[in-house]
Amino acid sequence: MGTLRQLLVLGLLAGAGVLAPASSLAGLFSVTPVRIFMAPKDRAIAVTVTNEGDDELVMQADIYSWKQKPDGADDLALTEDLILAPPIIKLAPRSRQVVRLARLSPAIGAEQQTYRLVVREVPEAKPADKNVQLQIALAFSMPVFVTPPGAKPQLDCAVERAGADVVRATCANTGTAYAQPREFTLSSAAGQKLAVRDSGGYLLPSIKRSFDIKRADGRIPGGSAKLAVTLDNGTTLSFDVTIGE
Template identity: 55%
Template sequence: MKLFPQLHRPASAPALYGPAAIILLAIGVLSAAPAPALAGVFSVTPVRIYMTPRDRAVAVTITNEGDTEVVLQADLNAWTQKPDGTDEQVPTEDLILSPPIIKLAPNARQVVRLALLKPADASRQLIYRMIMREVPEAVASRDKTIQVPIALALSMPVFITPPPAKRDVVCQAERGAAQALNVTCSNSGTAYAQVREVLVKRGTQVLAKFEGGTYILPGARQVMSAKGEQAIAPGAAQLGVSFDDGKSQTFDITLP
């Protein structure tokens, strides 16, 4: 998957982390004249990292897709969400990437190892984010100005999941803007949930729809806007929620 810069949004944003996100870290030019130099282009596989308590480490493949050398390093953060769904990331030493600094020649590929240093929890999922960050190098142009290239980073979720850990999601809907419903889903389980689609139906008629990649971590809730093509009449309806693992849940609701 080739990566190109776009603006960063929080991990809870519907379209950002499904499956991967690009963070525009810096665009700096230490002079008024030329445009900034272009950054390298790199890819990381997998874009979501799954481990079990028995896994001592997992392999991650990094590929330089560009025609210039790229230098990368990883930031490792514990990832949680507040009850209102706001993301919180705190640097952690629970994980280590080996080697910590990766230098790749043009079109080169390297396999690195991500290891968990602390004992895994036997009952709940441990959740992290690994941000693979390009280390930019300032370069001097012919007119003796200094340019700082765009620096890219790829943020990947990391899940260490014991067998008992499960999501436990409950959803409800209320009226929002015109021709839209606010769908609130809460996760009281011990593992993450990622909502890929929400359908509000009455019989075979689709009243409103949401598509995205919204993460709901344990203890948090998220509000998603499901939009319809016409005014939504009150009455009984069915709220269907589909998750990233292909499973779904249906809730009976009454629209006021």
């Protein structure tokens, strides 16, 4: 699925001041694949961690069960359903290592099981540098999906006016696997494109989330309209909607 080079900065601050780039220290790494898909029959899958920088890196991996709260916010809890072997990764500059993500517990039920694999730098493992006032720990959180046969999303969306130039699309996933909208396109009943939003988010099974879609050039007219939702797998769902005046 490619390599993610723009990583989440956790930022371990020694003070409240803003420091110059020369006063900070951070490693750079990438992980592939960026999303992990497993079937119930899979016992393990390969994950590659690459040190993109010129300094040695020490990485630590943790596995979390991944749920979502009713509003779509992530709810993570450490789990032993899966393990990454080895859990501590030491990488020389410009090197890579293949590790194994293994499943310890069997998949249960007809609903997709969802996890997060978080690989983070251990900055304390680096030698102290008196010229560095700030150490930044880099981390990457990737989704892991264990999908039983027949599990699939079922997305239903509706809209309501949230402002003169904004509508709010609320989507509910009533299926048994995740859905991830990537783009929302609102058009008039005659086919005129009114507003577009090119970002979305995960909806795990039984989750409902809302996404605001803003028109760039004026008011969104009321009346009958169509909402097209493009998912991460390239499919597009179309919904007939009504926008209030």
